[in-house]
Amino acid sequence: MKNSTRIYLILCLGLCLMSCHKEAESPNIIFILTDDQRWDALGAMGNEIIQTPHMDRLANQGILFTNAHVTTSICVASRASILTGQYVSRHGINSFHDTLQNETLANTYPLLLKNNANYKIGFIGKYGIGLEQPKEYFDYWKAEKVHQPVYENKDEEGNFIHYTDLIESRIDNFLDSLGSKGPFCLSVSFKAPHVQDGDARQFIYAERYKNLYANEEFDLPETAGNRYYDMFPDDFKRPRNGNQLLQNEARRRWEMRFLDKEKYQESVRSYYRLITGVDDCIGEMVEKLKELDIADNTIIIFMGDNGFYLGEHGLAGKWYPHQESIKVPFFVYDPRASEDNRGKKVDDFALNIDVAPTILSLAGVEIPEKMQGINAITLLDDDKPERNDFFYEHKLEIPTIPKSEALVSKKYKYIIYPELDPPFEEMYDLETDGKEKKNSIADPAYKDVLEELKLRFEKLKKDAQ
Numbered sequence: 001m002k003n004s005t006r007i008y009l010i011l012c013l014g015l016c017l018m019s020c021h022k023e024a025e026s027p028n029i030i031f032i033l034t035d036d037q038r039w040d041a042l043g044a045m046g047n048e049i050i051q052t053p054h055m056d057r058l059a060n061q062g063i064l065f066t067n068a069h070v071t072t073s074i075c076v077a078s079r080a081s082i083l084t085g086q087y088v089s090r091h092g093i094n095s096f097h098d099t100l101q102n103e104t105l106a107n108t109y110p111l112l113l114k115n116n117a118n119y120k121i122g123f124i125g126k127y128g129i130g131l132e133q134p135k136e137y138f139d140y141w142k143a144e145k146v147h148q149p150v151y152e153n154k155d156e157e158g159n160f161i162h163y164t165d166l167i168e169s170r171i172d173n174f175l176d177s178l179g180s181k182g183p184f185c186l187s188v189s190f191k192a193p194h195v196q197d198g199d200a201r202q203f204i205y206a207e208r209y210k211n212l213y214a215n216e217e218f219d220l221p222e223t224a225g226n227r228y229y230d231m232f233p234d235d236f237k238r239p240r241n242g243n244q245l246l247q248n249e250a251r252r253r254w255e256m257r258f259l260d261k262e263k264y265q266e267s268v269r270s271y272y273r274l275i276t277g278v279d280d281c282i283g284e285m286v287e288k289l290k291e292l293d294i295a296d297n298t299i300i301i302f303m304g305d306n307g308f309y310l311g312e313h314g315l316a317g318k319w320y321p322h323q324e325s326i327k328v329p330f331f332v333y334d335p336r337a338s339e340d341n342r343g344k345k346v347d348d349f350a351l352n353i354d355v356a357p358t359i360l361s362l363a364g365v366e367i368p369e370k371m372q373g374i375n376a377i378t379l380l381d382d383d384k385p386e387r388n389d390f391f392y393e394h395k396l397e398i399p400t401i402p403k404s405e406a407l408v409s410k411k412y413k414y415i416i417y418p419e420l421d422p423p424f425e426e427m428y429d430l431e432t433d434g435k436e437k438k439n440s441i442a443d444p445a446y447k448d449v450l451e452e453l454k455l456r457f458e459k460l461k462k463d464a465q
Contacts, residue, residue, distance in 0.1 A: 026117065026183035027336060028298040029359055030285070033082065033187070034278055035075060035126060035194040036318065037304035039068065039327035041275055049216055051276045054283035055329075058300055061342055062333030065350035065376060069408065071464075072393055073306040073318040073325045075128050076147075078352055079189070082305070083108040083129075085356030085371030087393065087464040094395050096147055099130030107368050109356040111137055113185045116365050120178045124170045125149070125189035140178060140186075142170045149191050151204040162206040163191050164274070168281040172288055179292050185359065190281075193274035193308075195257075202257060203270030206277055213269040220264065221312045221324075222435050229314025231439060235420040239400055249400040250309065253316035268310060296335050299362055303355060304328035313436070321392045321406035321415045322436055332358065332377065341380060348379045349387045349410075372464070391460035407457035414453040427453065 039045055043052045044059035045066065070078050072088050080086075080093035084104060088094065091104055105111065113119035114137070122140035126149050127133055135141035155161045155169075167190060178184050195202040229237075229251065237248050257267040282302075289295035307325045309315040318325040330350055334341070353373030360367050361375040374385050389409035396403075406415040413436070415426040427441040427450055440446050 026119075026364070027334070027362060028179075028183055028294060029113075029185045029362060030298060030300050031185070031187045031355065031359065032282065032300065032302045033079070033125075033189045034275070034302075034304045034329075035189075035191055036306060036308040037193055037275060037329060038307040038310070038324055039304070039329050041193075041272070041308075042329045044331070045329060049213070049218075050272050051212070052279040054279045054286065055302060055331075058282070058286075058302065058333040059329075059331040062300075062331050062337070063341065063344045063346060063377065063380065065330040065332075065346045065348075065379075067347050067410075068303070068328050068330035068350040068352075069326045069390065069392075070304075070306050070328055070352040071390065072352075072395070073320070074394060074396055075126075075194075075305050076130075077394075077396065078305045079128050081352050082303070082355045083110070085109070085353050085367075085373040087353065087372055087391070088395050089393060089461075089464040090370070090372065093129060095397060097131055099132045100134065101132075105134055105137075107370060109359045110185055110187060112360060112365055112368070113363055114139075117363050118182065119363065120182060120184040122174045122178065122184065122186040123189070124174065124186065125167050126191050127189065139184075140174050142174075143189070148194075148197060151191065151196055162204075162277070164277045164281055165206065168284055171281070171285050175285075175288050175292060175294075179289075179294055183363070185363070188285075190278050192278050193271050203267065203274055205270055205273040209273040209277060212276060213272050216269060218265060218268045220261075221310060223313050223437055224258070224311040226314060228312075228437065231313075233420060233424050236402055236417060236424060239402055239420075246400050248402075249398070250315040250317045250319060252400070254309075254311060254314055257316050258311040264311060271308075271310070298335065300333045301331070301355065301359065302333075303330045303352065305352070319394050319401050320404050321394075321408065321413065323434070326392060326408070328352070330376075334362070341377075344380060346376075346379045348384065349390055349408075350376045350379065351390060389456065389460070391457070391464050393461075393464065405457075405461065407453055407460060409453075412449060412453055414450070414457055416457075 040047050044056040072078050076096055077088045077093050080091050084091045110121040114121045120139045123138055124142045127143040128147055149163055151163045153161050153163055153166050196204045258264045289298050306318045307327050308318055309324050312324045354376040357367045357371050357373045358376045378384055392406035394404045402417045403419050404417050411431050413428045417424040425441045426439045428436045
């Protein structure tokens with residue numbers, strides 16, 4: 001054999017080995033999203049009552065972002081922000097009918113992984129964005145056609161199955177079929193712990209959880225009293241849409257869930273039961289990864305799509321910029337990480353728009369310029385990105401839910417409801433008033449601070465576009 005031929009073969013073999021090695025190093029990624037899980041409904045975040053051992057283990061062995069927030073607190077818009085890494089002002093999903101299309105869809109993290117890094121991509125659970133679903137782009141798609149799935153379902157044999165259990169079976173199916181066929185990215189989107197809209201039972205959990213938390217008594221929030229709801233103007237309580245009989249949706253739902261002590265206790269117990277159901281599913285998923293011998297190369301990322309009022313400010317649901325509505329659980333578990341990057345807690349602001357760039361970075365895929373989030377892992381670096389505040393927006397056209405915007409920093413929060421007449425403003429000193437009990441908007445002591453907050457608010461609002 002000639003020397004030139006030998007050299008050619010050696011080079012080809014080397015390139016082949018490098019390519020195979022690179023492909024073997026590409027991590028599998030599972031992104032898990034819960035619906036309406038607030039930041040403190042997790043054991044790892046200090047909740048000593050809720051039972052979430054599987055989430056806690058992943059959070060405590062990974063990177064736990066203790067100050068994570070959403071930039072918009074409603075499922076459809078937040079989910080679009082998670083997929084695109086963009087603010088609502090940029091991705092444009094402002095109603096339940098809007099659909100991610102064309103360039104915006106092509107630049108979501110699943111499609112970027114598929115088209116740029118040869119990932120197999122799957123989606124399971126509640127998609128919740130618009131009337132059209134992008135299932136033709138996915139290698140595995142198991143999402144209901146309706147915007148909001150129901151909890152009570154039937155399996156292929158006609159037997160009752162809770163929606164969380166249905167998701168678990170679909171995870172198993174995906175991992176059995178695609179788990180060992182190269183790198184994959186699976187997005188799992190639970191309905192839990194969202195209520196069942198239109199059903200008087202509200203939080204419908206699987207029967208096996210009915211006795212869980214039965215003996216727990218939950219304290220009412222400090223801001224549950226009527227005087228905190230009375231701080232809102234009349235336009236907020238009964239939005240001006242031509243029908244003065246309509247009530248603010250967050251107050252209407254408060255009356256359904258938290259009106260008296262008995263309702264409050266059962267609502268919180270049932271909310272926790274649904275979250276524990278998700279935790280059990282995650283535990284089964286981790287065991288499946290071990291069974292398939294892919295656990296050591298599978299990153300698990302977890303977040304809530306928005307927070308959830310448990311009666312605070314006399315409200316239920318989400319939508320508005322108070323802490324209970326916008327702060328969420330968020331962690332990244334990477335079994336490949338060095339010991340130095342395990343068991344870390346990050347107190348810097350992490351946002352829902354950070355999910356997509358974080359996933360892309362972990363897979364070695366370039367982050368598009370139009371993404372407005374950051375790779376959240378870089379918040380561990382000495383030269384970490386500077387993020388001292390962020391812009392919040394709720395833009396959906398819902399007559400009984402006034403639109404809101406906010407500037408949130410670690411020290412202060414400025415909120416405005418721009419379409420009320422006149423616009424209603426709130427300002428809170430979060431260092432001295434973490435429960436947001438005193439609206440300091442008219443306090444002369446904060447006059448200079450307020451002016452600075454408004455200037456910063458306008459800048460961040462413009463940057464979000």
